[in-house]
Amino acid sequence: MVKKDQPTKERILEAAKEVFHRKGFDGARMQEIADTAGINKALLHYYFCDKETLFAEVFKTTFENVVMFGMDVFSRNIPFEEKLSIFLDFHISFLRDNSFIPLFILNGIYERPDQLREMMIKNLEIPHLMMGNIMKGLQKEGIEVDSPLQLYINVLSLSIFPVVAKPILSRVFGLSEEQMNAFYEERKKTLPHFIMNAIRKP
Amino acid sequence: MVKKDQPTKERILEAAKEVFHRKGFDGARMQEIADTAGINKALLHYYFCDKETLFAEVFKTTFENVVMFGMDVFSRNIPFEEKLSIFLDFHISFLRDNSFIPLFILNGIYERPDQLREMMIKNLEIPHLMMGNIMKGLQKEGIEVDSPLQLYINVLSLSIFPVVAKPILSRVFGLSEEQMNAFYEERKKTLPHFIMNAIRKP
DNA sequence: GTCTATATGGCGATAGAC
DNA sequence: GTCTATCGCCATATAGAC
Numbered sequence: 496m497v498k499k500d501q502p503t504k505e506r507i508l509e510a511a512k513e514v515f516h517r518k519g520f521d522g523a524r525m526q527e528i529a530d531t532a533g534i535n536k537a538l539l540h541y542y543f544c545d546k547e548t549l550f551a552e553v554f555k556t557t558f559e560n561v562v563m564f565g566m567d568v569f570s571r572n573i574p575f576e577e578k579l580s581i582f583l584d585f586h587i588s589f590l591r592d593n594s595f596i597p598l599f600i601l602n603g604i605y606e607r608p609d610q611l612r613e614m615m616i617k618n619l620e621i622p623h624l625m626m627g628n629i630m631k632g633l634q635k636e637g638i639e640v641d642s643p644l645q646l647y648i649n650v651l652s653l654s655i656f657p658v659v660a661k662p663i664l665s666r667v668f669g670l671s672e673e674q675m676n677a678f679y680e681e682r683k684k685t686l687p688h689f690i691m692n693a694i695r696k697p
Numbered sequence: 698m699v700k701k702d703q704p705t706k707e708r709i710l711e712a713a714k715e716v717f718h719r720k721g722f723d724g725a726r727m728q729e730i731a732d733t734a735g736i737n738k739a740l741l742h743y744y745f746c747d748k749e750t751l752f753a754e755v756f757k758t759t760f761e762n763v764v765m766f767g768m769d770v771f772s773r774n775i776p777f778e779e780k781l782s783i784f785l786d787f788h789i790s791f792l793r794d795n796s797f798i799p800l801f802i803l804n805g806i807y808e809r810p811d812q813l814r815e816m817m818i819k820n821l822e823i824p825h826l827m828m829g830n831i832m833k834g835l836q837k838e839g840i841e842v843d844s845p846l847q848l849y850i851n852v853l854s855l856s857i858f859p860v861v862a863k864p865i866l867s868r869v870f871g872l873s874e875e876q877m878n879a880f881y882e883e884r885k886k887t888l889p890h891f892i893m894n895a896i897r898k899p
Numbered sequence: 900g901t902c903t904a905t906a907t908g909g910c911g912a913t914a915g916a917c
Numbered sequence: 918g919t920c921t922a923t924c925g926c927c928a929t930a931t932a933g934a935c
Binding site: 901902903904905907908910912913914915916917 | 922927934
């Protein structure tokens, strides 16, 4: 259930976010969204014409928030290892607390490519600026990278995948909840070195 | 549509695999599975009592195939960099051609934890043996790793995530289909060095 | 704007003939 | 074993009162 004092439209968006993130488009029920928002099912259609529209709205804001955070950190003017520390520290914790978000985004793209791809990034300059930024920053530190894109994707992979795959990993490797938590805390500490080692020429 | 000459039960499993992999449990329709198998909807219930059972059957074999391949390669008695090359070369190609499989597995675990977690790995010794194997092999090469688990997860992350996220990456970074292919081919070549650099003590 | 009641369609599952 | 026909339910969406 969401807070009472917001305007109805906001409450619906909040509720839709909760339900869609957990269940995805197919799994989500308009009834559950209405219940979570503390209103009636018919009101959903009053504010958002149908389920698709509501989903698209939720998807858009979630996607933009997630992508923009990474872009922001890696565009700052600090040593690369520090960027890594800040990003991984926040990102791993954030994803652990919101572990449905990556799957929500990935599934959204596969299930409804047409509408969603349109809205994803209008402005291609932002990622390219960030790439240039990574490259220049590393040059100042005496590190030459062949492809800042590959590097950025490597960082995202190492950050996102282990959180998404948590239920599999814990099962396959027989780890308890505490062991998994220790596993993530260890990653926050070791990954920056791991990555810096990887890109420093021997 | 699947081949005609197999027994019906096999055809159903084949068809179910196709549909479930692409659409997931909620998105899949028994009608579509029947059509793909070239048979009638009622026959599905004759061979597999309900949708859940059929899904569980598909999930089990897919999961075991995927997990076991990695375990196998990393248990061989060859230099670690060679293991990486073989694994990444096959894995990245395989995932690109079957890009729904990782999401199918991840979603399956989140959507139906109870039944699926049971079947995932009865034998916890296999992963532990593989870990020991990785550690011992690296020691022979003069490399000391603190945690073979972290290393293994890093390899999986770098391999799996970029393929799953392909539609996002191509959109966010404005890459064409050919550019994406080049991107993956480059990864196969550079990742083994990237990883070996990362774990060699400076 | 918000509600109740209902239309409409689709889906999983079953009955029963062959 | 395989089919056609159908039941019963549930989910999205709409009509219409307040």
